Amino acid sequence: MFDLLGITPQALYSQLLIGLINGSFYAVLSLGLAVIFGLLNIINFSHGAQYMMGAFIAWLGLTQFGNWIGSPGMQINYWLALLLAPLLVGALGVVIERTMLARLYKLDHLYGLLLTFGIALIIEGLFRYAYGVSGQQYEIPEVFQGAIDLGFMYLPKYRAWVIVASLTVCLGTWFVIERTKLGSYLRAGTENPRLVQAFGVNVPLMITLTYGFGVGLAAFAGVLAAPIFTVSPLMGADLIIVVFAVVVIGGMGSILGSIVTGLGLGLIEGLTKVFYSEASAVVIFVIMVIVLLLRPAGLFGRER
Amino acid sequence: MTDASAPAELLRVANLHAFYGESHILHGIDFVVNRGEVVTLLGRNGAGRTTTLRAILGLTGTREGSILINGRETIGMATHAIAHLGVGYCPEERGIFASLSAEENLLLPPAVASGGMSVDEIYAMFPNLYERRASPGMRLSGGEQQMLAIARILRTGAKLLLLDEISEGLAPVIVQTLSRVIRTLKERGYTIVIVEQNFRFVAPLADRHYVVEHGRIVEAVTMAELDEKMHKLHVLLGI
Ligand SMILES: Nc1ncnc2c1ncn2[C@@H]1O[C@H](COP(=O)(O)OP(=O)(O)O)[C@@H](O)[C@H]1O
Numbered sequence: 001m002f003d004l005l006g007i008t009p010q011a012l013y014s015q016l017l018i019g020l021i022n023g024s025f026y027a028v029l030s031l032g033l034a035v036i037f038g039l040l041n042i043i044n045f046s047h048g049a050q051y052m053m054g055a056f057i058a059w060l061g062l063t064q065f066g067n068w069i070g071s072p073g074m075q076i077n078y079w080l081a082l083l084l085a086p087l088l089v090g091a092l093g094v095v096i097e098r099t100m101l102a103r104l105y106k107l108d109h110l111y112g113l114l115l116t117f118g119i120a121l122i123i124e125g126l127f128r129y130a131y132g133v134s135g136q137q138y139e140i141p142e143v144f145q146g147a148i149d150l151g152f153m154y155l156p157k158y159r160a161w162v163i164v165a166s167l168t169v170c171l172g173t174w175f176v177i178e179r180t181k182l183g184s185y186l187r188a189g190t191e192n193p194r195l196v197q198a199f200g201v202n203v204p205l206m207i208t209l210t211y212g213f214g215v216g217l218a219a220f221a222g223v224l225a226a227p228i229f230t231v232s233p234l235m236g237a238d239l240i241i242v243v244f245a246v247v248v249i250g251g252m253g254s255i256l257g258s259i260v261t262g263l264g265l266g267l268i269e270g271l272t273k274v275f276y277s278e279a280s281a282v283v284i285f286v287i288m289v290i291v292l293l294l295r296p297a298g299l300f301g302r303e304r
Numbered sequence: 305m306t307d308a309s310a311p312a313e314l315l316r317v318a319n320l321h322a323f324y325g326e327s328h329i330l331h332g333i334d335f336v337v338n339r340g341e342v343v344t345l346l347g348r349n350g351a352g353r354t355t356t357l358r359a360i361l362g363l364t365g366t367r368e369g370s371i372l373i374n375g376r377e378t379i380g381m382a383t384h385a386i387a388h389l390g391v392g393y394c395p396e397e398r399g400i401f402a403s404l405s406a407e408e409n410l411l412l413p414p415a416v417a418s419g420g421m422s423v424d425e426i427y428a429m430f431p432n433l434y435e436r437r438a439s440p441g442m443r444l445s446g447g448e449q450q451m452l453a454i455a456r457i458l459r460t461g462a463k464l465l466l467l468d469e470i471s472e473g474l475a476p477v478i479v480q481t482l483s484r485v486i487r488t489l490k491e492r493g494y495t496i497v498i499v500e501q502n503f504r505f506v507a508p509l510a511d512r513h514y515v516v517e518h519g520r521i522v523e524a525v526t527m528a529e530l531d532e533k534m535h536k537l538h539v540l541l542g543i
């Protein structure tokens with residue numbers, strides 16, 4: 001069969017793997033967007049910049065931090081970065097939400113979109129000014145160097161880790177939202193935040209922390225991405241366009257929808273590369289157009 | 305349940321003004337609710353009764369004047385902080401969450417004071433809700449939604465209940481059930497403010513009635529004065 005189509009199994013598996021990796025990033029990023037949109041009603045256009053900051057924090061921690069503090073041997077390693085980057089970017093998110101986004105909730109979606117778009121341009125501009133556009137390499141952590149022999153293909157260990165870590169974070173988030181008390185506040189708050197607050201829940205605080213968590217997820221994805229993709233100020237801007245298409249296809253605000261759609265579209269993109277590689281860059285957008293025409297609320301979305 | 309040493313007055317609203325954006329809706333509402341009383345806010349549609357309840361919880365736009373709950377001034381407090389003074393709110397539109405099951409809706413509101421009813425007690429009071437506990441909120445009938453909206457604030461320990469048009473659009477047997485529920489709650493020492501259109505439903509339940517018109521209280525009627533002021537009430541309410 002492979003011969004018939006003029007492709008090798010190796011090419012198929014390796015493209016599927018790349019598809020799964022990309023899909024993992026789409027899933028984590030669109031999940032963050034969905035969580036934020038659900039409660040804040042804001043389309044967070046700075047998500048890509050926050051993802052990029054996560055990757056940069058990892059890179060800066062590994063290569064620059066020692067120089068900053070005057071002892072070049074000191075490093076913030078990968079694991080610490082995986083914890084620290086989401087916390088730092090999340091904290092910055094909290095400040096952005098409190099000082100700026102909180103003023104926009106009564107207005108149309110469009111204002112939040114414009115504000116976060118502006119924030120993204122500023123952040124990306126600052127990083128470009130400081131570090132240029134050429135991009136930096138981040139070394140794969142030692143434990144993940146090498147590959148696992150699966151019999152039919154070699155699976156690079158770090159890529160396996162990215163898939164495992166992304167899925168774990170996605171499923172953990174899904175579990176918290178769908179199966180816990182805190183999650184029931186979030187779901188109810190998505191429907192009617194004023195009433196949830198009238199029941200005694202500190203909804204403004206919940207909104208602030210939700211934004212912090214959502215952009216923290218983006219930074220987490222950024223750290224995961226640092227050893228695979230080049231760390232550059234525009235890495236998020238390129239990716240986020242695709243992620244927005246994923247969100248539109250899955251349905252804005254649907255948690256499970258964003259996870260499933262993210263992974264699925266990553267795979268479809270990978271398959272397209274094998275069978276008709278000319279279309280691989282646009283296939284997601286073609287699907288988006290079709291979905292928008294047939295189901296404007298997205299595959300998993302509800303009309304509101 | 306009522307503490308003998310506590311002051312009799314649980315809620316005192318004085319010169320309350322409330323706005324939605326630029327529209328000035330309440331023009332100086334004054335009324336008092338004592339511990340353990342059932343008090344109604346009557347009036348025609350659009351009189352400002354719902355807005356009064358919402359203003360007590362800080363759910364309107366700007367509000368001015370004074371709202372004392374248990375002797376505490378709440379006019380400057382955040383909505384969630386007011387709830388924690390022991391206030392339970394059942395909104396006019398019922399506010400059942402569609403994405404939550406009936407039981408998740410019941411368990412949603414956090415405890416705001418000690419001494420709330422247990423889930424078992426609540427299911428004993430509303431047997432239908434027990435049968436429907438796994439159904440999504442949006443699948444419940446109007447009557448079930450109304451019972452759930454009341455039931456879920458009984459779990460929280462709130463002692464001051466603000467109920468908005470609970471009999472609206474419901475079949476007579478369900479209205480009867482609700483009136484038994486209100487009686488039971490009164491016996492248990494709850495303090496209840498009911499906004500109503502259906503005077504016949506609340507007349508036998510309430511200690512006092514206030515009539516709202518154009519954002520003001522225009523008449524107060526105690527149970528003892530009911531016969532004597534009946535004609536006036538009919539005129540005010542247009543019944
Ligand atoms: N969200 C709102 N924005 C602007 N005006 C409102 C809003 N809600 C109610 N109103 C107005 O406030 C007045 C009082 O309404 P309401 O308190 O709901 O009356 P009632 O509950 O007594 O029927 C009405 O004139 C209504 O049109």
Ligand SMILES: [Mg+2]
Pocket residue numbers: 353354355396469
């Ligand atoms: Mg009303």
